[in-house]
Amino acid sequence: MNVDYLYSLLAVVVLGLIAYVGAGASGLQAVFGIFIPYLAIIIFLVGFINRVWCWAKSPVPFRIPSTCGQQQSLDWIKQSKLDNPSTTAGVIGRMFLEIVLFRSLFRNTRTELVGDRISYKWVIWLWLFAILFHYSFLAVVIRHLRFFMEPVPFFILAVERADGILQVGLPGVLISGITLLAGATLLLGRRVLIPKINYISKAADYFPLLLIIGIALTGILMRYFTKVDVVKVKELAMGLATFHAGIPEGGLGPLFYVHMFFVCILVAYIPFSKLMHMGGVFLSPTRNLANNSRMKRHINPWNPKVKFHTYEEYEDDFREKMIEAGLPVEKE
Amino acid sequence: MVDILKPKEMFKSIDYTIPSDRWENVSPDLGDGKFCYPAKKKNQEYLSLVAKDEWSPSDEDWKLPSNWQQIIHEGFKERLDKYRSLKVFMDICVRCGACADKCHFFIGTGDPKNMPVLRAELLRSIYRNDFTAAGKILGSIAGARKLTPLVIKEWFSYFYQCTECRRCSVYCPYGIDTAEITMMGRELLSLLGLNINWILEPAANCFRTGNHLGIQPHAFKEMVEFFCDDIETITGIKINPSFNRKGAEILFITPSGDVFADPGTYSMMGYLMLFEHIGLDYTLSTYASEGGNFGLFTSSEMMKRLNGKMYAEAKRLGVKWILGGECGHMWRVINQYMDTMNGPADFLEVPKSPLTGTVFTNAASTKMVHIAEFTADLIKNNKLKLDPSRNDGYKVTFHDSCNPSRAMGMLDEPRYVLNNVCNYFYDMPENTIREQTFCCGSGSGLNTEEIMDLRLRGGLPRANAVKHVHEKYGVNMLSCVCAIDRAALPPLMKYWVPEVGVCGLHELVGNALVMDGEIERTVNLRSEDLHEEEE
Numbered sequence: 001m002n003v004d005y006l007y008s009l010l011a012v013v014v015l016g017l018i019a020y021v022g023a024g025a026s027g028l029q030a031v032f033g034i035f036i037p038y039l040a041i042i043i044f045l046v047g048f049i050n051r052v053w054c055w056a057k058s059p060v061p062f063r064i065p066s067t068c069g070q071q072q073s074l075d076w077i078k079q080s081k082l083d084n085p086s087t088t089a090g091v092i093g094r095m096f097l098e099i100v101l102f103r104s105l106f107r108n109t110r111t112e113l114v115g116d117r118i119s120y121k122w123v124i125w126l127w128l129f130a131i132l133f134h135y136s137f138l139a140v141v142i143r144h145l146r147f148f149m150e151p152v153p154f155f156i157l158a159v160e161r162a163d164g165i166l167q168v169g170l171p172g173v174l175i176s177g178i179t180l181l182a183g184a185t186l187l188l189g190r191r192v193l194i195p196k197i198n199y200i201s202k203a204a205d206y207f208p209l210l211l212i213i214g215i216a217l218t219g220i221l222m223r224y225f226t227k228v229d230v231v232k233v234k235e236l237a238m239g240l241a242t243f244h245a246g247i248p249e250g251g252l253g254p255l256f257y258v259h260m261f262f263v264c265i266l267v268a269y270i271p272f273s274k275l276m277h278m279g280g281v282f283l284s285p286t287r288n289l290a291n292n293s294r295m296k297r298h299i300n301p302w303n304p305k306v307k308f309h310t311y312e313e314y315e316d317d318f319r320e321k322m323i324e325a326g327l328p329v330e331k332e
Numbered sequence: 333m334v335d336i337l338k339p340k341e342m343f344k345s346i347d348y349t350i351p352s353d354r355w356e357n358v359s360p361d362l363g364d365g366k367f368c369y370p371a372k373k374k375n376q377e378y379l380s381l382v383a384k385d386e387w388s389p390s391d392e393d394w395k396l397p398s399n400w401q402q403i404i405h406e407g408f409k410e411r412l413d414k415y416r417s418l419k420v421f422m423d424i425c426v427r428c429g430a431c432a433d434k435c436h437f438f439i440g441t442g443d444p445k446n447m448p449v450l451r452a453e454l455l456r457s458i459y460r461n462d463f464t465a466a467g468k469i470l471g472s473i474a475g476a477r478k479l480t481p482l483v484i485k486e487w488f489s490y491f492y493q494c495t496e497c498r499r500c501s502v503y504c505p506y507g508i509d510t511a512e513i514t515m516m517g518r519e520l521l522s523l524l525g526l527n528i529n530w531i532l533e534p535a536a537n538c539f540r541t542g543n544h545l546g547i548q549p550h551a552f553k554e555m556v557e558f559f560c561d562d563i564e565t566i567t568g569i570k571i572n573p574s575f576n577r578k579g580a581e582i583l584f585i586t587p588s589g590d591v592f593a594d595p596g597t598y599s600m601m602g603y604l605m606l607f608e609h610i611g612l613d614y615t616l617s618t619y620a621s622e623g624g625n626f627g628l629f630t631s632s633e634m635m636k637r638l639n640g641k642m643y644a645e646a647k648r649l650g651v652k653w654i655l656g657g658e659c660g661h662m663w664r665v666i667n668q669y670m671d672t673m674n675g676p677a678d679f680l681e682v683p684k685s686p687l688t689g690t691v692f693t694n695a696a697s698t699k700m701v702h703i704a705e706f707t708a709d710l711i712k713n714n715k716l717k718l719d720p721s722r723n724d725g726y727k728v729t730f731h732d733s734c735n736p737s738r739a740m741g742m743l744d745e746p747r748y749v750l751n752n753v754c755n756y757f758y759d760m761p762e763n764t765i766r767e768q769t770f771c772c773g774s775g776s777g778l779n780t781e782e783i784m785d786l787r788l789r790g791g792l793p794r795a796n797a798v799k800h801v802h803e804k805y806g807v808n809m810l811s812c813v814c815a816i817d818r819a820a821l822p823p824l825m826k827y828w829v830p831e832v833g834v835c836g837l838h839e840l841v842g843n844a845l846v847m848d849g850e851i852e853r854t855v856n857l858r859s860e861d862l863h864e865e866e867e
Contacts, residue, residue, distance in 0.1 A: 057413075074709055110433065126429075130505075200449050291740070294700070297675050300672050318541075327575055327576055
């Protein structure tokens with residue numbers, strides 16, 4: 001069995017301990033509360049832009065959409081405008097479905113051998129886990145923006161209100177935190193327990209999941225159990241956001257720094273990892289191009305000049321035989 | 333040749349149990365029957381490729397050139413700079429596993445390296461090692477691998493166990509296309525002189541004679557005339573097609589397999605009958621006598637070199653536009669590459685059907701129309717008199733070929749034609765047709781005898797779906813629009829569903845077509861008695 005997750009687990013535990021000890025016992029709150037967050041943001045911005053720039057530098061020589069529906073051809077044949085778009089509007093629609101609703105993942109099937117048959121069942125689990133995970137993550141990120149803004153914009157309040165709709169407990173339970181933990185755990189569970197997925201998984205697949213589980217766990221602990229002082233957290237966050245960074249008086253508990261350190265590691269890790277799929281999905285040539293290369297010429301900037309066998313060379317080769325067979329020739 | 337298991341045994345032998353050893357430590361199996369024969373030196377030389385002395389994949393030492401690692405590194409870098417697809421696909425896979433059981437080779441072999449994700453990891457692991465910071469620092473923990481001769485062997489094994497069918501790319505949340513990965517892998521192998529003969533021989537033939545089968549001009553003409561004799565016997569109508577004729581309105585190009593091998597030949601007869609009946613002003617070319625393009629399976633440059641003849645010949649003959657026959661990868665090249673590579677075709681006109689007046693605006697730039705689009709338009713406009721009962725001996729299903737489905741989207745045109753030329757048409761289950769269609773198992777140059785076991789396994793998902801409609805509806809004819817299918821599906825059917833035959837779409841059109849002045853038909857294009865079939 002592939003036990004690469006142990007590397008990742010070890011890494012996350014060690015990182016957590018570094019923050020716990022560093023900001024707690026060693027009192028390096030300024031390092032973990034100010035220096036590392038700024039550093040992480042800089043690494044993220046430079047790294048992300050650099051990666052996208054690196055992709056964008058390479059041209060798209062051919063128009064290679066994966067066509068997943070009927071093409072545009074004769075007027076009376078109904079085109080599948082979203083799965084096989086031939087216009088920019090269609091491509092925008094296709095990309096919207098892909099990015100917002102994970103359209104392709106929604107097609108997923110499971111192949112099984114049943115008797116002497118192969119069966120393909122439509123399965124939505126992976127899609128469901130992925131949707132749960134990503135949208136929980138988004139809600140959590142949006143909610144956290146409240147720490148960096150004063151006054152708190154209405155859309156953040158709206159997300160927060162929706163998130164607390166259950167109205168249970170005090171402080172009120174926010175659904176997204178729980179579902180983020182659940183989503184990440186389910187995705188991790190797949191990787192550990194399903195043999196095929198386990199076989200293809202790398203340390204780099206476990207690490208971000210474990211890190212995010214760490215983030216969610218510490219967040220939940222702080223909100224519901226250790227009851228972190230949110231006024232101080234906001235003071236620190238506002239300081240960072242307005243470039244007047246400082247550690248709030250009396251400091252914050254080590255658990256907070258573990259949480260924040262995990263977030264910093266995640267943010268800084270993005271540009272160097274598969275998490276770049278968040279940018280890459282926009283640039284995938286099989287999805288973001290219209291299937292219109294018979295209507296409109298697509299240009300390849302490096303289109304090579306090649307030697308091909310000309311008709312003249314061909315006729316020189318076969319002239320006698322062609323004349324004998326009564327085929328027309330250019331030179332008698 | 334290695335012995336092939338009996339169908340039941342082969343089915344039972346499929347085992348999805350995951351090996352205990354990590355994939356990085358599992359060596360490729362290059363025993364007898366597990367690889368395609370390498371390209372002959374003369375073919376490599378003829379095509380000005382890196383020419384390698386005789387070798388076998390089963391050799392321990394492949395005698396790679398001394399600077400082979402440098403060649404691969406630089407070739408890889410060059411391709412990363414040329415193809416955004418490669419760069420993005422190297423970086424963004426999250427290994428979610430959605431693609432894993434979508435590959436027909438994985439389904440049929442159970443070999444985990446036939447999961448598209450691992451096929452790509454074969455290349456990605458080297459990419460990480462050579463081109464990413466994490467791979468350079470963390471090595472194997474970051475999924476990087478050193479480039480060793482064993483990696484090259486593995487590439488050779490698995491990039492020639494992929495038919496570039498793109499089924500996995502339909503399910504991938506980022507659209508990662510294994511065909512792109514395999515193409516790049518094969519290009520890199522080719523830089524070391526590692527090619528397979530089943531691809532390079534047709535490519536070399538095509539370069540010289542204009543077609544994969546190496547048919548010379550006089551023989552090409554004779555073969556077509558032979559079909560005309562058959563047509564005369566069956567219909568009483570004598571057809572005299574023209575060859576290399578200047579001033580024709582339309583140049584017709586079809587895969588040479590249609591001229592050379594059954595059952596493609598019956599489709600060729602169907603085309604000829606259709607054109608004669610509607611009085612089309614067209615010509616065939618002996619120079620551009622190949623629709624297919626085995627260059628696609630070698631490198632983008634080779635594809636361009638072979639494809640160049642289509643426009644060159646259209647220009648020389650002064651035709652207005654080009655009509656293309658039934659072929660799978662040919663239409664990937666035409667739809668996604670031709671105009672970009674060898675256009676602009678500004679010497680041609682936007683295709684317009686001389687019979688219906690329909691302007692094919694979807695081919696406004698490429699100026700090439702698919703015969704199924706052309707025929708569907710004829711039928712829709714009531715230009716053909718059809719007697720579908722002549723196909724009543726057939727209960728027909730339709731195999732969507734990979735490329736017309738997933739690199740074009742031609743799904744309803746052939747179905748419209750089928751519904752008009754035969755009375756009994758049944759689609760296979762929805763997860764196995766249209767954009768989800770399964771490959772014949774022999775595409776992208778793999779329809780060679782020596783890997784028959786692999787082909788039968790790769791074709792199993794397709795065959796199994798045919799078996800389903802055979803048992804449910806009594807289907808006995810598998811129609812398709814691809815020359816490789818017409819070569820690869822008959823042995824596949826013979827093995828898995830022996831009651832089912834294989835035909836092209838226009839064979840059925842030819843059967844149903846009521847031509848002006850024809851005699852009463854007693855046999856179909858296969859010279860099988862029409863009434864006996866109805867038993």
